[in-house]
Amino acid sequence: MRLSRNLIILFACLTTSLAAQSSYIGRLWNTKSYDKIIEYSPKGATLSGRDNMTVGRAFMAIEEKQPTKALMHYDLAISKRMNSEDLYYFRAEAYYELGQLREALADLEKCLEFRANHQKYMLFKAAIQYEMGDLKNAYETYYAISELYDKQTPFYMLARISIERENYYKAREWVDENMMRFERGKDFWRMTAEQQVDTEWHIWKEYEKAQKTQDALLSYFPNDVRYLKNRLGLYRVQGQDSLGIWAENDLLTRYNENRLPLEYYKKGSIKVGEYVRDRGVVEDFLTFRPALFDNTKYARFYISESGAVVGKHWAGLQEHPQDSTKKIWDFHRGDAHYAMPASDTSYLGFTALFDAPDSVLIGYDDFFILNADSTVLDSTNVTAPEVLKEAPMEPEIMPFEGIPTEDPMEVPQQGETQDSTGVREE
Helix, strand or coil, X not given: CHHHHHHHXXXXXXXXXXXXXXXXHHHHHHCXXXXXXXXXXXXXXXXXXXXXXXXXXXXXXXXXXXXXXXXXXXXXXXXXXXXXXXXXXXXXXXXXXXXXXXXXXXXXXHHHHHCCCCHHHHHHHHHHHHHCCCHHHXXXXXXXXXXXXXXXXXXXXXXXXXXXXXXXXXHHHHHHHHHHHCCCCCHHHHHHHHHHHHHHHHCCCCHHHHHHHHHHHHHHCCCCHHHHHHHHHHHHHCCCHHHHHHHHHHHHHHHHCCCCCHHHHHHCEEEEEEEEECCEEEEEEEECCHHHCCCCCEEEEEEECCCCEEEEEEEEEEECCCCCCCEEEEEEECCEEEXXXXXXXXXXXXXXXXXXXXCCCEEHHHHHHXXXXXXXXXXXXXXXXXXXXXXXXXXXXXXXXXXCCCCCCCCCCCCCCCXXXXXXXX
């Protein structure tokens, strides 16, 4: 009997000791002493299930998360028959950090067995389903959340998934409703407005509606370059040339005043036109400093439906060879090289090059040869005509100069010629 009593006392002491240890680790958690909690990791086998869970949470709370070690302690806690929805949720987070999405989803299902339709578990479940590409089940989960809770995330995601599933009619319904549901200027309204601009522009071709939403975005975010480019692109696709020139000049001014993001200074160009074609998209770019890019002011790229660039044309401006007050387009259409007088040096002049018939286009070298033979002078470079220098006159040489004659034209008689063979006798 005494032995039995001693065993009971010993067991009580051990239980008190473990409880004190658990309580101490819990207090360390309350003070966010994560490094001190992690020091108990080597003793995981002797710790209780709850303490192992706390150690695992500490590994996930530090700056550089260590989900593998956290997972080890969560498994230890479960092996010690700890059955808690929090434990399975924490383990799902560790699985998610490791990219083990199916395992994370299984733990979330376990959490929902503890508490059905719990908002936090359902949102995490839907997010994982979406990340796995299971759009059908993700849509159903988000829809269930939207029926139970008045939260912004599921409504936004229902529109997003509908767009990705190419269910554009349903997507349009969700987007239009969300534009009225969300507070203007806030994050979810902003993301929904971006959805509306994109779908109304590229899917429904309702340019006016897209323009109105884009202007609303710019009223709250006036310096967002994405919105500035969209505004310009919508002006262009609607044929509003004057507004398009104004919007393009606004981008140039921002560039010159260093008010664009650094990426545009590195790239050196910005998109100023976008047109949907039957088999792809045409995108036009403006080069900020043509001299640094082989005299390219504008470039046009032809992009296939798969996103591959299948063609490129570009053009720059040069002085006219006859008159420096005029410009010509240095036009590259694929491998062909042309020159044309530039009556319009703006973007409209560039696009007009593509409408010009081949009979009007002149080869680049031929253009300069033809204009080099012209008699038309550059009015800014007219100089005085060259005057030939007068050569000095040579002195007149008189015949038989120095011989006195009465008649200059009379040839004097010469004496008898001496015989060179004979000897003169004295």
